[in-house]
Amino acid sequence: MSGTMKQVVLASYAKGNPKPSDFRIEQVPVPEPGEREMLLQTLYIAVDPLIRFSLDEKLLSGASRMDLGAVMVGPTVCKVVASNHPDYSPGDFVEGRTAWAEYAVVAPDQSDYRGPPRKLDPSLAPVSTALGALGGPGQTAYEGVVNVGRLKAGETIVVSAAAGAVGSMAGQIAKALGARAVGIAGGEAKCKALLDLGFDAVADYKEPDFADQLKAALPEGADVYFENVGGDVTLAVLPLLKRGARMPMCGFIAYYGVGMEGPGPDHLPGFYRHIMAKGLEIKGFAGIFAGQKGLDDIAGWIKEGKVRFPESLVDGIDAVPEAFSSVFSGHDHVGKLLVRIAPET
Amino acid sequence: MSGTMKQVVLASYAKGNPKPSDFRIEQVPVPEPGEREMLLQTLYIAVDPLIRFSLDEKLLSGASRMDLGAVMVGPTVCKVVASNHPDYSPGDFVEGRTAWAEYAVVAPDQSDYRGPPRKLDPSLAPVSTALGALGGPGQTAYEGVVNVGRLKAGETIVVSAAAGAVGSMAGQIAKALGARAVGIAGGEAKCKALLDLGFDAVADYKEPDFADQLKAALPEGADVYFENVGGDVTLAVLPLLKRGARMPMCGFIAYYGVGMEGPGPDHLPGFYRHIMAKGLEIKGFAGIFAGQKGLDDIAGWIKEGKVRFPESLVDGIDAVPEAFSSVFSGHDHVGKLLVRIAPET
The missing domain is CATH 3.40.50.720 (NAD(P)-binding Rossmann-like Domain)
Structure with a gap:
């Protein structure tokens, strides 16, 4: 796969509640997967408020600080586009912690304590629920x-x-x-x-x-x-x-x-x-x-019909900084707020 | 028993940490025990910091307020002087919650959730430990x-x-x-x-x-x-x-x-x-x-000799207001601070 994509990087550390201007959208080449790696297309980004902990210039208890200019990372649902890893095939849906970008290269063997990306069965529930009710x-x-x-x-x-x-x-x-x-x-x-x-x-x-x-x-x-x-x-x-x-x-x-x-x-x-x-x-x-x-x-x-999974969707990677900031200012969304980066099919 | 005794009453509500001048020593007649009551001679008063909660003019969460002029009450060890109650005899040592006074009349049948005064066996441990290690x-x-x-x-x-x-x-x-x-x-x-x-x-x-x-x-x-x-x-x-x-x-x-x-x-x-x-x-x-x-x-x-029970003693009911106040100002005592009101024998 060739061409370019958009990604969200940290432009400045947050002071108080995060603002959209704390982030910057960059146009970069789509990365290439290496050995035992795979290329994912991002479908949904969950703007998780806990990410705020990484955005302080002065490190506080419980935080691990982002570098300025680094690509933001968080919970996502993605589709496998190309795979050099035996456990994943093109077309698979996965939930993981990946870049705030339209595409991402992931090495399942090098995952942190959360484990490798979790494969999702789209026949059981909408894959977006892996970031909400079933995530x-x-x-x-x-x-x-x-x-x-x-x-x-x-x-x-x-x-x-x-x-x-x-x-x-x-x-x-x-x-x-x-x-x-x-x-x-x-x-x-x-x-x-x-x-x-x-x-x-x-x-x-x-x-x-x-x-x-x-x-x-x-x-x-x-x-x-x-x-x-x-x-x-x-x-x-x-x-x-x-x-x-x-x-x-x-x-x-x-x-x-x-x-x-x-x-x-x-x-x-x-x-x-x-x-x-x-x-x-x-x-x-x-x-x-x-x-x-x-x-x-x-x-x-x-x-059993006892639990529903309300979601609010906004569209496009350009909307991510605004969506993330809105979490802190008392937005009007109900349920899980997701940014849809690409259609599922 | 006739004669007079001293007691400690609340003179003013505490502002910040209690001061000795928030209390007043009064000379009053020794009370007489009625039916199923007994007269106790106070031996030790424990100046319990939790009493502070009752000394706010404006009631706060978790407190039950003292009235101005009322006799202070707290954990004590006493000796029974006279008893009209079948469960207690003169000479018995008891631990309970009684007046900050040299003598007190107590009705064991009307005790609160803590139960009636607890009889102590002075052969097991010094009776003062009922206010500390064994209380x-x-x-x-x-x-x-x-x-x-x-x-x-x-x-x-x-x-x-x-x-x-x-x-x-x-x-x-x-x-x-x-x-x-x-x-x-x-x-x-x-x-x-x-x-x-x-x-x-x-x-x-x-x-x-x-x-x-x-x-x-x-x-x-x-x-x-x-x-x-x-x-x-x-x-x-x-x-x-x-x-x-x-x-x-x-x-x-x-x-x-x-x-x-x-x-x-x-x-x-x-x-x-x-x-x-x-x-x-x-x-x-x-x-x-x-x-x-x-x-x-x-x-x-x-x-087994694994636990000791350090105590600090000061003497006389006149010392109670000062001892209580010292608990809040970082005094030099180690272990349980007790005011000895009268000798045990």
Whole structure:
């Protein structure tokens, strides 16, 4: 294969929330696969908010920094175009972590701890779900609700960023387990979408009466708080947690641009006071631990019609910087936000 | 019994850390026990820092407020002077929650969830240990190290306020379990006392090179952080926690006077970042859950010579306000700080 393609590189480190101008689109030759390598055509790029951690100029805890000018990398679904590797054939669909580019060369033998690209069966579910319900976000929701949150039938969970890829799955998994699910999202459209997905109640954090909405949605408090956000949303949730509540934490998008210290006052004393007064349990986690069991359970729930997988699509690699930035500014999309780079067929 | 006695009442709500002038000593008649009541002579008052939660004018999460002018109440060891209750006889030693006064009338049938005063066998251990190693502080240390922290042999625990009643027990319990114990305390005398108790290493938070001392004491990081303090001490510990570390939290004396919000910057974003980056597990707990099993194990370790119970004594009820206040200002006592109100015999 010859010709040129577009790719997204890091133009400047993010200050606060990422902006489209932090990235640059470059036109480069399509790469050639070497021995035991393959050439992938990118179909979908998932603009994963966790990528933000790599975009700080000054390295912070938990981050591994990108170089300026380097090609961005993240979760994708691709189609094999050419393969010099016996395990993959042209036409295969795969999910992996590859370049934000129209094409990418991958060496399956040199994969990191996530393993080589995962082959997808398009007859089981749309391949794009490998980036959502049947991928990292689904596993993250499962791990948080089932394993870390230990949510039981009859209990109540409250989910922040509930209209997002992880949050919308967390609420649906809670319902599938026989629990009550309350979602927090911004804007009427998102809140309505959550009720359509089966959430029992919602609270709109963009409304001035958010705290009252939340109180009304949680008349007896919550047993589990699925934490995606931090900041003002969390300060409103904490007083509503029950004694012994669990707080699985898989993200905190309100703080991604803040670094280690935000503007005062210091909310850590109040956070401590809630932890002690109620015997709260807080645990940071990543979805990868849910493993295949999580994906199998979710696939079963999808089959039974208990779980749906909402997606929002935007088109073309030129849209990636804007789509990624929108994740941090409270966009209007519901479910997993994907950029479609090329049609599947 | 007739005559008068002294008692300590609340003179004003605390602003920040409690001051001796927040309390007042009153001379009042010794009370008379009624039907199924008994009169206790107070021997030891434990100046428990958790009492601070009741001294805010504006009620905060987890607190039940004292009335101005009311007699202070807290953990004590007393001797029965006169009894109209069949379960208690004059000369019995008991541990309970009674008035900060030289004498107190107690109705064992009307006790709260803690149960009636616990009778002590002075032949097993000094009765004052019922307020330390073989009482609430011992149970708290046990619950945090064994049940919440799940510390295993070969692991490393770091303990803040390590020279205090709970901290000194936590480190010794860790050693009894075959783990490595690192203590954080203020001042050379306290640090030396911790090494004498068997701690493997110490760091002095009052020294300018505290962070370096802590790093040197934890060359491979810590598996468990026993949290008593919060504030700057905790900010120095967090970067040294290992992936998957547990953080049992039984107190946060640096924040008791702060309320829900301290002066900026906001350290909650950095706290979140550590939780996520390392998959930390944080849990608030109270010692009461360790129950009799905790006390039995500690008694066994004391018998085997593996655990000692350091105490610091000051004398006389007039010393109570000063002793209580000193707990918040980094006093020089090691182990459980007790005020001896009367001799045991």
